[in-house]
Structures are given as C-alpha cells and as structure tokens.
Amino acid sequence: MTMTDRFLDPAALPDFPAITPDRIAPVIAAGIADHQAAVAAITAEKPTDFAAAWLPLERADAALDHFWSAVSHLHGVADSPELREAHAAAQARLVENGMAVAQNRDLYDVLVALSTAPDFADRPLADRVAVEHAIRDFTLSGVALEPAARDRFSAISVELSQLSSDFGSAVLDATDAWFEHVTDEGRLAGLSDTDKAMFAAAAAARDLPGWVVTLQQPSVNAILTFAEDRDLRFAVYQAFGTRASDQGPHAGRFDNGPRIARILELRREAAALLGFTDPVARSLATKMAPNAAEVLAFLRDLGRRARPAAERDLAALRDFAATDLGIADLQPWDVGFTADRLRRARLAIDEQEVRAHFPADRVIAGWQALLGRLFGLRLTERQDVALWHPDARYFDVADDSGTVFAGVYVDLFARSGKRGGAWMAQARPRIADGGAATALPVAYLVCNFAPPSADTPSLLSHSDVVTLLHETGHCLHHLFTRVDRPSVGGINGVEWDAVELPSQLMEDFAWDRQVLTAMSGHHRTGAPLPPELFEKMVAARRFQSGLFVVRQVEFALFDLLLHLGTMGSDPIEVIEAVRDEVSVIRPPAWHRFPHAFSHIFAGGYAAGYYSYLWAEVLAADGFQRFAEAGLVDRATGDGFREEVLSRGSTRPAADSFRAFRGRDPDPAAMLVRHGLL
Numbered sequence: 001m002t003m004t005d006r007f008l009d010p011a012a013l014p015d016f017p018a019i020t021p022d023r024i025a026p027v028i029a030a031g032i033a034d035h036q037a038a039v040a041a042i043t044a045e046k047p048t049d050f051a052a053a054w055l056p057l058e059r060a061d062a063a064l065d066h067f068w069s070a071v072s073h074l075h076g077v078a079d080s081p082e083l084r085e086a087h088a089a090a091q092a093r094l095v096e097n098g099m100a101v102a103q104n105r106d107l108y109d110v111l112v113a114l115s116t117a118p119d120f121a122d123r124p125l126a127d128r129v130a131v132e133h134a135i136r137d138f139t140l141s142g143v144a145l146e147p148a149a150r151d152r153f154s155a156i157s158v159e160l161s162q163l164s165s166d167f168g169s170a171v172l173d174a175t176d177a178w179f180e181h182v183t184d185e186g187r188l189a190g191l192s193d194t195d196k197a198m199f200a201a202a203a204a205a206r207d208l209p210g211w212v213v214t215l216q217q218p219s220v221n222a223i224l225t226f227a228e229d230r231d232l233r234f235a236v237y238q239a240f241g242t243r244a245s246d247q248g249p250h251a252g253r254f255d256n257g258p259r260i261a262r263i264l265e266l267r268r269e270a271a272a273l274l275g276f277t278d279p280v281a282r283s284l285a286t287k288m289a290p291n292a293a294e295v296l297a298f299l300r301d302l303g304r305r306a307r308p309a310a311e312r313d314l315a316a317l318r319d320f321a322a323t324d325l326g327i328a329d330l331q332p333w334d335v336g337f338t339a340d341r342l343r344r345a346r347l348a349i350d351e352q353e354v355r356a357h358f359p360a361d362r363v364i365a366g367w368q369a370l371l372g373r374l375f376g377l378r379l380t381e382r383q384d385v386a387l388w389h390p391d392a393r394y395f396d397v398a399d400d401s402g403t404v405f406a407g408v409y410v411d412l413f414a415r416s417g418k419r420g421g422a423w424m425a426q427a428r429p430r431i432a433d434g435g436a437a438t439a440l441p442v443a444y445l446v447c448n449f450a451p452p453s454a455d456t457p458s459l460l461s462h463s464d465v466v467t468l469l470h471e472t473g474h475c476l477h478h479l480f481t482r483v484d485r486p487s488v489g490g491i492n493g494v495e496w497d498a499v500e501l502p503s504q505l506m507e508d509f510a511w512d513r514q515v516l517t518a519m520s521g522h523h524r525t526g527a528p529l530p531p532e533l534f535e536k537m538v539a540a541r542r543f544q545s546g547l548f549v550v551r552q553v554e555f556a557l558f559d560l561l562l563h564l565g566t567m568g569s570d571p572i573e574v575i576e577a578v579r580d581e582v583s584v585i586r587p588p589a590w591h592r593f594p595h596a597f598s599h600i601f602a603g604g605y606a607a608g609y610y611s612y613l614w615a616e617v618l619a620a621d622g623f624q625r626f627a628e629a630g631l632v633d634r635a636t637g638d639g640f641r642e643e644v645l646s647r648g649s650t651r652p653a654a655d656s657f658r659a660f661r662g663r664d665p666d667p668a669a670m671l672v673r674h675g676l677l
Contacts, residue, residue: 004030007070010062010431011439013407014070016388021086027067028090032097035060043106046113050127053114055433057107058130062431062439062486068094069427073444076419077411078388079172088165095161099154102141111135129650130485133493140285142274149273156270160263167244167259168419168602171595174243174254175215176416180235183210190228190337192352197453198222205416215240216414217421218450221461224336225351230327237333238590245592256595263601264562264569279563283607288495288614288653292564295610299560302613303553303582305676309546310584317342317544332587339544347540351461354537359523360412360449360458363465366519367472370509374637375476376400379408391415391451397479406479407442412468413451413458421598422447422467424474424503429486441490443475457523462537465519466510473503480641483648493649496604497611501653502645504612504619505626508673511541512631542675549674553582556610559600563607571595613670618657620669625661 006012007019007027038060047053068090075087101107114120115131142153181203182188188196188211198218199211206212213219213236223236242248244256267279276282280292289295317335320342321327327334343349371377378398385394391413397406409427414420427442447467452458460468474491477499483489491499509515513534520529557578561567567574571594579586587593599605622640629636643660657665671677 007067008034008063010059010066010428012066013385013394013442014066014073014427015386016070016074017386019070019074021080021082024071024086024090028064028093031060031064031067032093035064035097035101039101039104039107042110043104046106046110048113048117050114050120050123050131053110054127054131058431058486059433062429064094065486066428069425073425073427074388076423076425077392077417077446079169079417079419084169088162091161091165092158095158096154099141099157102138103143103145103150103154105143108135108138108143111138126483126485126488126648126650129493130488133488133649136286140274140282145273153270153273156266156273160266160270163259163263163266164602167256167263168598170244170254170256170259171598171602172417172419174250174596175420177250177253178215178239178243179206180213180232180239181208181210182213182232185211187229187232188227190226191222192226192355194355194450194453194456194459195222195226197456198450201451201453215243216416217448218414221336222450224333225340227337230334233333233337234331241587241591241593243592243596245595247590247592256601260571260594260601261569264565267563267606268565278565280560280607283496283563286495287497287608287611289497289610292560295560295614296557298614299553299557299610300581303550303557305671306546306549306553306674307582307584309676310550311546313544313546314584320345332585332591335547335585343540343543347536347543349533349536349540354533355459355461356524357520357522357527357529357533358460358462358465359521360452360460362521363460363468363519364410366515366517367468369518370515370632371472372400373632374509374634375480375641376634376638378402389415404440406440408475408479409442409444411444412447412449414448415451418448420448422471424471424478426478426490426492429478429492430481430484430489431486432484441479441481443478445471445475447471459523462510462516465516466507469506469510470503473501473506474499476506476641477502477645480645481648482646483650485648488650489648491648495649495653496608497614498618498653498657500612500615501618501622501657502640504616505623505640507619508623508626509632511538515632545674546676547585549676550582550584552613554578555597555599556613557582558594559597559605559609560607562594616673617667617670618653618665620673621665621667622657622661624669 003018004027006015008031038056042053042057071087071090074083111131111134115135120128142150145153196211199213202212202214203210213223220236220240224233227233239249244254246252246255246257271279271282274282284291317338318330321330321334321338325338325341330338340351368379376399379395380398382394382396387394392409392411395408395410396404397408398404423446425444427444428439430441431439449458449460449464478490481489487493516534517528558575561578562571562574567577575594600609605611626633626636640660644656647656668677
C-alpha cells in the first residue's frame with residue numbers, strides 16, 4: 001500500500017502524525033478521483049442488483065469519509081494556520097464533489113430502479129433503508145431541480161460549507177486571542193490551588209510570570225463561579241460574551257456578524273429552491289417533529305412551566321447577593337459566583353470540595369466500571385495506536401467474552417488550538433460487503449476539562465462527570481451498531497431530535513450513589529465521595545433548575561424563530577424578542593451570544609437546537625425503565641442496546657423507543673427531572 005492508499009483505507013486507523021497539511025490535498029484529490037470513477041462506472045453500466053449498484057458507491061464514500069473524518073478531527077483538536085488552510089481548501093473540493101454526486105440524475109435513476117426491482121423487498125432491512133434514505137437525500141439536494149436551479153443550489157451548498165467553517169474558526173481564534181495577565185495573586189481570591197495552577201501553567205506557556213486567565217471553558221467557569229474579584233469576573237464575562245463580534249475587547253477583529261447574515265440568506269434561498277417555506281420546514285423533513293408549530297408549542301409550554309421557577313431562582317440570588325455578598329445590583333457576571341455561594345450557604349455544598357473527589361483518572365476508572373456493569377464492556381488501552389497529542393488515548397472495546405468489537409479515542413483536556421465544548425464524532429463506521437464486518441466502528445470522545453498541573457491532577461466538577469456520560473451515550477450509539485451499511489448505522493441517519501436520547505439518558509447515572517462513589521477518590525487522600533456529600537449533591541440537583549431550563553428554551557426558540565424569519569433577520573433583534581418572552585436574566589446590550597453560537601452556525605443544529613429538549617422527553621422517560629429495574633441493571637442495559645443503540649436508523653426512533661419502553665414516552669418524566677412537577 002502507498003501512503004495515500006493507507007489514508008483512504010476505511011479499515012485502517014488514522015495515522016495522525018502523518019496527516020500533515022501538505023498531504024491533505026493530494027489524498028483528497030485521489031479519493032475524489034476514485035469516487036468519481038465509481039459513480040461513472042455505476043451510471044454507465046446501470047446495474048439493477050445491490051452488489052453492483054450500491055456497494056461500489058458505499059466503498060468510495062467510506063474511503064473519502066475515513067480520511068476526511070481524521071482531517072476534521074485534527075482541525076478540532078490540534079488546529080494550526082497551515083492545517084486550517086488545507087482543511088478549508090479540501091472541504092471546498094469535497095462539497096463540490098458531494099453536490100455533483102447528490103445532483104447526478106443518472107445515479108439517482110439507478111438507485112430508484114434498484115429500489116423498485118422485484119428482489120429489492122427481499123434485501124436485508126439495512127440495505128433497503130440505506131437506499132431509501134439515499135433517494136430522499138438526493139431529493140433534498142436538488143436532484144429534481146431544473147439545471148439552472150440545480151447549479152445554484154450546488155453553489156449555495158459550497159458557500160455555506162465555507163461560511164460554517166469560517167464561523168467556527170473565528171470563534172476559535174477569538175477564544176485563543178484574549179487573555180488576562182494577572183500578577184497580583186490577590187485578584188485570584190476565592191479560587192482553588194488547582195485553578196491557580198491551571199492559570200500558572202497558561203502563563204508559563206506564554207513565558208509570562210504569574211497567572212494567565214483565558215477564554216478556554218475551564219478557565220471561564222472557574223472565574224465566573226469562584227473569583228471574588230468582581231472586575232475580573234466582568235472582564236472574562238465581557239470577553240467571552242462578545243467573542244467573534246463587533247463588540248468587546250476585540251471588536252470587529254473576528255466579527256461573525258456578516259457571516260451570520262449570509263448564512264441565513266443562503267439557507268432561506270436553498271429552502272425555497274427545494275420548495276420549502278423556510279429553513280425550518282427543510283430541517284424538519286428528516287426529524288421526528290412534524291412541523292414548526294408543534295415545536296414552538298412544545299418550547300413555549302416548557303418555557304411557561306419553567307419561568308415561575310426561574311423567577312424564584314433569580315429572586316433568591318438577588319436577595320442573597322444583596323444581604324450576604326454586598327452586591328446590590330446583581331449582574332450576569334455575578335450569577336455563577338452568587339449561585340455557588342448560595343449553594344454553599346443553603347445546602348452546605350462547596351464545589352471545590354466536590355471537585356477534589358473527582359480526579360480524572362479515578363473518574364475514568366469508574367466510567368469503565370459502569371460500562372462493564374451496564375453493558376458488559378471491557379476497555380483496554382492500547383499503546384500502539386497513532387495519536388495527535390500526549391493527552392489522547394485509545395481503547396479497544398470488547399464484550400464480556402473478550403471479543404473486540406469497537407474502539408474509542410478519548411481526549412479529555414482543554415488546550416490552545418482545540419475547539420471548546422465536548423463532542424462525539426465518528427472515526428470509522430462499521431462496514432461490511434457482506435457477512436462478517438470487515439471494519440469495526442471507532443468513535444472520538446472529546447471533552448475540555450481542566451488539564452492537570454505539575455502538582456495537581458485534573459479535577460472534574462460533577463457537571464464534567466455528567467458531560468462525560470453524555471458523550472459516552474453518543475459513543476455507545478455508534479459503537480454498538482449491528483448495521484453494516486454506514487449511512488444508516490450508528491448515529492447516521494437517526495432523526496436529529498432523537499439522537500440525544502442515549503446521551504441524555506446516560507447523564508442520569510451521574511446521580512447514582514454507587515456510580516459516583518466508584519468514580520471518586522479524593523486527589524490527596526484517595527477517600528471516596530462521602531455519603532453525606534452525595535446526599536447534599538442530590539438535594540441540590542434541581543438548585544436553580546428553573547434558570548437552566550429557560551436558558552435552554554431561549555436558545556431553542558432563538559434558533560427556530562431566526563430560521564423561520566417571522567421576526568426578521570437581525571439575530572440581536574430576535575434574541576432580544578425571545579428574551580422578552582421567556583428569559584429572566586437579561587445580558588447587557590453589548591452581549592453577542594449569537595456570534596459564537598457554533599451549534600447552529602458551524603454545527604449540525606441549524607433549526608434543530610430544540611432537539612436537546614425534545615429528546616430529553618425520551619431520555620427522561622427511558623431512564624425510568626432503568627430506575628424501575630434497580631438502576632444499574634445489566635438486563636435493562638442489554639435491552640437498551642438491543643432496541644435502541646444497535647439499530648442505527650433502520651427504523652424510526654419512535655419505534656425503537658416504544659420497543660424499549662413498551663409504550664409511547666410520558667412527557668411528565670422530563671418535568672419531574674427538572675423539578676417542574
């Protein structure tokens with residue numbers, strides 16, 4: 001095999017050190033050439049059997065996707081100017097090729113003929129669904145449009161891809177560009193030694209004395225939650241809340257405002273070309289929710305239920321800030337700090353004490369134990385797999401008989417050049433040309449926890465533990481698939497408003513005493529989480545939950561209404577109108593949340609952010625089956641694996657849920673989860 005052949009081999013693991021920026025273009029060119037040759041052969045021969053009409057296309061797709069997933073992963077976890085430039089150029093070529101294929105009427109006709117062939121109904125379910133989804137996606141890509149409209153739709157798709165990439169890059173650049181150099185340790189009063197060590201390491205990385213506060217998520221969370229210096233909280237809040245915008249300390253330097261306007265304009269044009277009234281209608285064409293009216297009604301009902309609780313939460317914060325903290329005018333940059341102090345006062349919970357019991361290594365050991373108890377999984381770390389950073393690790397995933405059936409990369413810690421947030425992504429799908437799988441599924445699990453220092457291990461908050469379990473749910477959905485067709489295996493093709501079901505269900509295990517105890521061990525003494533501290537955490541589970549729910553409703557309504565266009569195209573006007581309706585905490589006029597809302601402008605959640613709340617209805621009720629069986633129950637885990645996690649999108653998510661739960665979801669479970677009933 002040549003190097004290019006290895007890069008394009010879907011059965012291989014990526015050789016990350018070898019994927020240098022200068023190699024990306026030639027490998028992409030070779031992969032596209034192979035892909036075009038496969039399409040040309042199919043359209044020339046017009047086969048009507050599955051093996052000849054589908055499998056060559058699937059192999060060509062898998063080869064390109066395999067290399068591109070590795071490049072995109074590097075772009076997210078180890079970015080550089082050179083890599084970004086190579087990524088952007090290759091992405092443009094891939095989108096152009098993808099649109100050319102998706103609008104190839106001859107290929108579409110071959111697949112339609114395949115789907116109507118007499119023996120098609122006898123094919124395995126995954127084969128039939130893969131072809132049916134492909135035909136649907138061809139239609140949504142404009143294959144039936146007249147030539148001029150088809151060309152315009154293709155051009156829009158290419159431009160949107162570039163704009164989305166540029167949007168994410170601007171957020172990353174703005175995040176990395178700002179920092180506050182602190183030379184007086186008094187300004188860090190309230191912060192733990194662990195947090196100070198994180199800031200000291202950031203200063204040392206810049207060859208500066210003292211401490212450096214950055215806009216990486218662990219740094220922002222630490223300052224806004226624990227820093228007694230109100231001016232420092234304001235500086236971080238302002239810089240973080242104005243990233244990539246026309247406001248704040250870097251006003252105009254990375255401004256995503258024009259990109260947002262153009263993205264919205266192009267999404268509306270693309271929807272209209274396909275005959276949809278707006279981008280929301282186009283988005284819902286492949287989701288569980290039937291229409292925008294039903295989603296809006298769902299969100300507004302949830303907002304109405306949550307707002308009284310949110311108002312009580314805010315009143316409690318204001319009273320405590322005024323009487324106990326001397327803050328007469330509670331501002332958004334005071335909320336996290338005040339909430340932490342109020343939690344300590346009312347519930348005797350010190351977040352620093354909680355974090356001290358969750359060093360990352362102990363959490364990962366307990367995480368592995370939980371996966372063993374629930375699903376019979378065994379994770380074995382390998383040292384012979386090429387990685388992109390010393391923080392990264394690779395695990396073989398085996399069943400309880402020792403048979404390896406999947407793999408997972410884990411990258412836990414925040415650093416410069418790494419996109420913020422947490423996510424799961426496909427490294428390799430399960431794929432087979434028939435019979436036994438020839439390539440086993442592999443996932444990326446990425447978080448941005450506080451990194452270890454020279455003297456202190458990485459310490460996770462309980463929220464971090466919840467995040468780890470959330471992304472684990474996504475990984476399990478990919479790793480457990482028994483579907484050999486990549487386009488409908490794992491999370492691929494699953495309705496976007498159901499894809500959060502496994503992830504949000506797994507979150508609830510973070511509230512089980514045995515699970516948390518197994519994940520804990522004080523970083524100095526090794527002592528497990530004390531029962532009395534666990535009881536305090538449970539008592540505080542719904543602390544300020546009203547504020548959390550209305551915040552999520554705000555995000556989801558903003559996304560939906562902005563794409564509906566009924567309130568105009570100015571994102572600031574729309575977000576302010578949404579806040580008038582549902583919010584109780586009002587950011588300053590200069591705040592620019594939309595400009596860094598990567599979920600909808602650089603991710604897959606456009607006109608779909610509501611999916612988190614929609615899927616939470618499924619997750620909260622689905623978790624009750626575990627609770628009814630004693631919680632960490634292997635039989636229930638096996639049932640969840642069989643009926644939900646292994647099926648991919650070979651049947652509707654609603655059918656999979658009913659098969660697992662035995663009935664339709666009960667929305668009350670979600671309201672109970674947040675203390676709203």
